Amino acid sequence: MATTWKFTAKEIVEKPDLFTSGHRACAGCGPAIALRQIMKATRGPTIVTNATGCMEVVSTIYPYTAWKVPWIHTAFENAAANASGIAAALKAMKRKGRLQEDIDIIAFAGDGGTFDIGIQALSGAAERGHDFLYVLYDNEAYMNTGIQRSGGTPHGASTTTSPAGKVIPGKRQYKKAIADIMVAHEIPYVATASIAYWQDVLMKTRKGLEVEGPAFLHVLAPCPRGWRYDTSKTIEIAQLAVETCIFPLWESTDGQCSLSPQSKIVALKPERKRPVKEYLETQRRFRHLLTPEFESEIDNIQKMTDKRWNKLLRRCNLVSL
Amino acid sequence: MTVVSVQQNVLALNGDEAVALAVKQSDVDVVAAYPITPQTIIVERFSEYVADGEVDTEFVCTESEHSALTACLTASATGVRTFTASASAGLALMHEILYVTSGCRAPVVMAIANRALSAPINIHCDHSDSMVERDSGWIQVYVENSQEAYDSIIQAFRIAENPEVLLPVMVCLDAFFLSHTLENVRVLSDDIVQGFVGLRKIPLVASHEGKKVPFRLDPENPITIGPLDLYDYYFEHKRQQEEAMNHAPQVIKRVHDEYAQLSGRRYGNGLIETYELEDAEIAAVCVGSTAGTAKTVVDELRAKGVKAGLLRLRTFRPLPTADVKEALESVRAIAVMDRSNSFGGNGGPVFHEIRHILYDSKTHPHVVNYIYGLGGRDMPQSLIRGIYRDLGEISETDRVESRVHFAGVRE
Amino acid sequence: MTEKQKGWKEVPVAGVCWKPATDYPTGDWRTFKPIRDPEKCTKCLLCPMICPDSAIEWNRNTEDIQFDYDFCKGCGICANECPAEAIIMTREEEEA
Structure with a gap:
């Protein structure tokens, strides 16, 4: 479904924040940027629910709240079930004539709450077809508890539970292809986005809200503390992830997959595809890979990135390289 | 006391069916549930009511008990009447959300067909499953027979939703002895039950916008439920829950008396x-x-x-x-x-x-x-x-x- | 924050929040402060959209960008990303 929504930057900056300042996210927080951008794309009355995690904690430190929309948090593994209950309630109220207006539902969860502990509730809600947008803000580890590895942590990253040691160079496993898993649920809309491209984030949010049924938006949101880089580099790194094809941008509408402009240009002009090393070098979570001892790991990451990129190109009916 | 009871039909129902019927009659908006023996009949019967168009409840077959109770909790927080049912391992899986439900002051009603906990796995009756949840902040009612199961479910909505209480209620019935055993159950008419339970009343709460607003997720009057609550206020919120429990006995007795006027049935003083x-x-x-x-x-x-x-x-x-x-x-x-x-x-x-x-x-x-x-x-x-x-x-x-x-x- | 804390009879039920986060300034977290050169600024509106703290606003009256130093945590993203290089980060204590 193509959206008819059009916006100018001025309209968007003038729209009051529904996720406000005064939240206690760290300086340079990528997920906070993601939430701000997404909440700028709402189209009307909206209810938000959050899984336990960084964004839940920093936005609602009692008695303060950074939310100008109705908001509920219940637990870690159940953001999609929260949304299911809200959706069911709204549906029942409408059927009984106790509610007239259309209300959108957005569920936010981090990578831990999505790739790992929340995947069962997410899969169930997707299968049942509730009308809601699920936003995965992915900072690639359990940052709220102190940088532990999750199913969304990339290969080679050093975290407190996948530390780079003398014999094991960080996380051994590759990042779970969570958005592909959601595509396999045959829900109407799945997309990836990066906070480096705010218009794209907003447009995909709006599309996710507009479709009937579940939509899944996977937003890459770098974390200065966990990825170990200077707080000013959040957007730069979020952009590099796209330019290296570590995190390509695409959307799948009713099963039709297409690359978003920022990744499509790389597909069309392969010389613009930057080596993963340029991305890895920006973050001290990968620092150990830059030693002679473990540098073959960089090749492995490049190979896996290429393999996944080529698979994506094939799915988008673009020539595999 | 003179009891003026209304016309009632006698139906042969097992405990689970009696519960399902009570839920059907209580104008419940959302039922979210997951099957587990010996509670399953409740969910099955209710599914039939939905399939036959006898209720306009939104029925959500979740992928786990954890999600079933979660969905009831958030639906309840959205302002509607909710019900779920479980037993044994299912209740144990809900454990985390039991506390969240009472902590969020969501008046969810749940039937428990009391069943033993594993291991070894056993599907039959004991009270291990609900007794272990006695500290979860739920009101717990244990019934003696299917008639009482029916009556207690109807009363439970009134008790849970009372603004002085605002706590979830568990109605516990013994596995198989009650859940699967046919009994003559006197049932009230749909109209009478609906009149008794009424529409759910939503109390007001002070919001961060400095207003008194309905205590529910309403875009016109946004509130934040379930924040990070640390050593400065968590204890106060737990003290409030104790106070709600302190209010509950009077409300339980009052609702029990009022129901007795309709049905002619009493169970002691309700407590x-x-x-x-x-x-x-x-x-x-x-x-x-x-x-x-x-x-x-x-x-x-x-x-x-x-x-x-x-x-x-x-x-x-x-x-x-x-x-x-x-x-x-x-x-x-x-x-x-x-x-x-x-x-x-x-x-x-x-x-x-x-x-x-x-x-x-x-x-x-x-x-x-x-x-x-x-x-x-x-x-x-x-x-x-x-x-x-x-x-x-x-x-x-x-x-x-x-x-x-x-x-x-x-x- | 020395205001008297409420007792259990006073606080709203269920942990419903009763203060907006905008009552909680985070500007004092800052070590570096963004300073904008209005001459260089093209008002492209990128910085308000990539600020994690809603600390860069568009002022409708002045038709211009303005920083909200009550909330700016000094992360430096705006300075790093500004295509016109119109924002520099300065150490707080360096200011007169």
């Missing part, structure tokens, strides 16, 4: 039911369907001139402390029957409570404990007779040889 207890010298205390068997034994003993009585706890949370104390204070020897055990805890949970209540009595009756019926083991009259026989000895000798017993287990 406890006493049976031949007034002049009793020896008495048993139990929850659930065992009370039926125990009453028969009491009748038999009374016919022989033995001053035996019975106290059935109907609400375990809130614990009707004053009622229990008053009812048992003048009894000489008391046997508390527990259909669950607290391993290493010197007796079962009901025993702990009853003995604790009687610690403050001047008469200091002897209180002993019988753990029985685990995993659905039958509790025949003969065993109950044995318990009263033991009580007779204690009463006579004024001595307790052994405090905690296991009734019906092979040596």
